[in-house]
Amino acid sequence: MGHRFPMANKSFGQHFLNSPTVIKKITSPLPEGVDAIVEIGPGPAVLTPHLAAYKKPIFVIEMDERFVELLAPVVGADNIFRQDALLFDWKAFLEKHNFKSIWLVSNLPYNVSVPLTLSFLRIPEITHMTLMYQKEVAQKILPNDPRNAMGSLHAMCLSQFELQHVVYAPPGAFVPPPKVDSQVLGFKRKANPDIPLSDIDSFESYLRLAFGQRRKQLGGILKNDWGAEKTQTALEKAQISPQIRAEALSYAEVLKLFASSR
DSSP states (O other): OOOOOOOOOGGGTOOEEOOHHHHHHHHOSOOTTOOEEEEEOOTTTSSHHHHHTTOSOEEEEOOOGGGHHHHHHHHOGGGEEOSOGGGOOHHHHHHHHOOSOEEEEEEOOGGGHHHHHHHHTTOTTEEEEEEEEEHHHHHHHSOSSOTTOOOHHHHHHHHHEEEEEEEEEOGGGEESOOSSOEEEEEEEEOSSOSSOGGGHHHHHHHHHHHHTTTTSBHHHHHHHHHOHHHHHHHHHHTTOOTTSBGGGOOHHHHHHHHHHTO
16 A cells, blocks of 8 residues: 655655655665664655664654654654754754764755755764765766766765765656656765865865866866965876866865865
8 A cells, every 4th residue: 555645845845755666775774883863854754664663763854744743653753853954953963862873864855955965964973874866966976977077066975975876766756756867875974084074164165166167177267266376286286287177087186186285
C-alpha cells in the first residue's frame, strides 16, 4: 500500500518520494558510529519510519504543519522542529543534546539545497549526510566526468567530506513528478579535513573569486582582486599557469593555490 499524500505545497518545493528502491538506498545502511539522526523536510514521513527503525535518537525539521500529526507517532512530538532548516539553531541543539556524530538525511528542497549544504558543512558534529539534489546541482558537487569540471561547490564539499554517488531518482520516483532528474549523494566527514573549519570562510571567498568565471583564464581573474604581484607570486609558488581556465584545475592545485595565496 503506497502513501496517501496530501497536496504538495508549491511554495515549499514539495515532491514526495514514492520509490521503494530509492527510499531503501537513502535510508540504509546506518553509518558507523553515529549517535543521532536528523531528517530535514520529512514531509509525510516517507523516509522517517526506515530511519526510526535504527532506534537512535531521531529529530526532524519540517516547516509544513500538516505533517506534524503523521510524524509525531514516528519520532515523538518533542523531536519535531517546526521551522526553516536554514534558520535552525544547531548550536543550541548540540548544547542541549551533546551528540558527537549526526547522520543528516534529506530530500532537500531544491531551491535551498546549496545554502543548506554549505551550512551543514560548517558543523563538525554532522559527520554523515545522505542528501538528494537536483541532478544538475549534484553534478557540481560530485561530477561524473571530472574533466574541466572543477568548481567551488565540488572543492568546498571535498575539503571536508569524502563524497559518493548513492542513487539516481527519475521524476517518476516522486509524487508529483518534478521536471528534473534527481541524484542522491553520500558525504562522510574526513577525520582530518583538507581545510580546517577555522579557514573555511576564507577558502569559500577564494573559491568564489577563482570560479566566478570558470571559463576565463585564471591569472586575469585573480589579478583583478589580488593585484598583479600577489597573483604572479601565488601562481608561481603553486606551479600553475596563469593561462589555465579555473574549471581545468585539479583539486590538488586548488588547495595548493589557496595555500600559496595566504
